[in-house]
Amino acid sequence: MASSEDKAANKESTSSWKDSFYNPRTGELLGRTASSWALILLFYLVFYCFLAGMFALTMWVMLLTLDDNVPRYRDRVPHPGLVIRPNSLDITFNKSDPQKYSHYVEHLNTFLQRYNDTEQEKNEDCRQGAYFLQEDPEETTKKVCRFKRGSLSFCSGLSDTNFGYSEGKPCVLLKMNRIIGLKPLGDPYINCTVKKESTVQMQYFPREGRIDKMYFPYYGKKAHENYVQPLVAVKLLLTKEDYNKELPVECRVEGSDLRNNDERDKFLGRVTFRVKVLE
CATH class of the missing domain: 2.60.40.1660 (Na, k-atpase alpha subunit.)
Structure with missing residues (x-):
């Protein structure tokens, strides 16, 4: 039979594992508070919006250089089939x-x-x-x-x-x-x-x-x-x-x-x- 000390150790280990996921005493989730998670999500939202904006800008600039009537690159097909x-x-x-x-x-x-x-x-x-x-x-x-x-x-x-x-x-x-x-x-x-x-x-x-x-x-x-x-x-x-x-x-x-x-x-x-x- 397991001793009372072993049972206490198992209980403490389980409690420690649960606290690492969510700690009810500090309100932390995965080691971060709600405000910390909010700041991280805000950072990535701004970061990816910036990347999307840069991509859209470069596409817009590239399209300005294209001619609707003539392809930009024609050297690959110099002779007809x-x-x-x-x-x-x-x-x-x-x-x-x-x-x-x-x-x-x-x-x-x-x-x-x-x-x-x-x-x-x-x-x-x-x-x-x-x-x-x-x-x-x-x-x-x-x-x-x-x-x-x-x-x-x-x-x-x-x-x-x-x-x-x-x-x-x-x-x-x-x-x-x-x-x-x-x-x-x-x-x-x-x-x-x-x-x-x-x-x-x-x-x-x-x-x-x-x-x-x-x-x-x-x-x-x-x-x-x-x-x-x-x-x-x-x-x-x-x-x-x-x-x-x-x-x-x-x-x-x-x-x-x-x-x-x-x-x-x-x-x-x-x-x-x-x-x-x-x-």
Whole structure:
């Protein structure tokens, strides 16, 4: 049995532990009085309010230096990428089954809605072969050069609503990514080749796959609100010998200072996709 001295020691120890948390004699909580805790809370409240104010001030000053029309840092994307429509790098379909290629046709039709004549009427007929420079203040809305859907000819979806997919000669549309202020030198055009040994012929619309300079420079999403990128359509003139084969096709931007051979970025100035037509 525990002695009376042990019981007294245990009781004193328990009382000491409770007093360290809250001492009823002095009114201290965790060793501090109410006024001491109030001063500490007031200090941290003022301290963090000061930090929040400093953060808000620095953010406000930084935002004053930003331009609504032009990103502050643009050196990381000096050259545009090349993308295709329909939005797939693997185009496989059976030319005899409309259900197998209908989603490609629908995607192209939807994408080309902004290029309809009714949408392009509000845009300008610009002088071909020259940059469309607009030196007016950047706050104003920039004018946009007209790109006629009909210039894509057999790949416009106007004369052939199936974009060649029903006859096994599919069309793909290519465009460059937007880069503010880009003015490509030379005479840029799109050139496509089949990587495997093949004699596949191709048609380009507009003629020779040219990308006219009048669509440059681009002034940004806010200033150039109605801007549409120039397109190049490529019609693959496949024959029966090309059916049931996977054909890798590479398209590049040629004839200008735009890079198309960066091994670290396979989409910089070029794009590779696969086409397989079944019958």
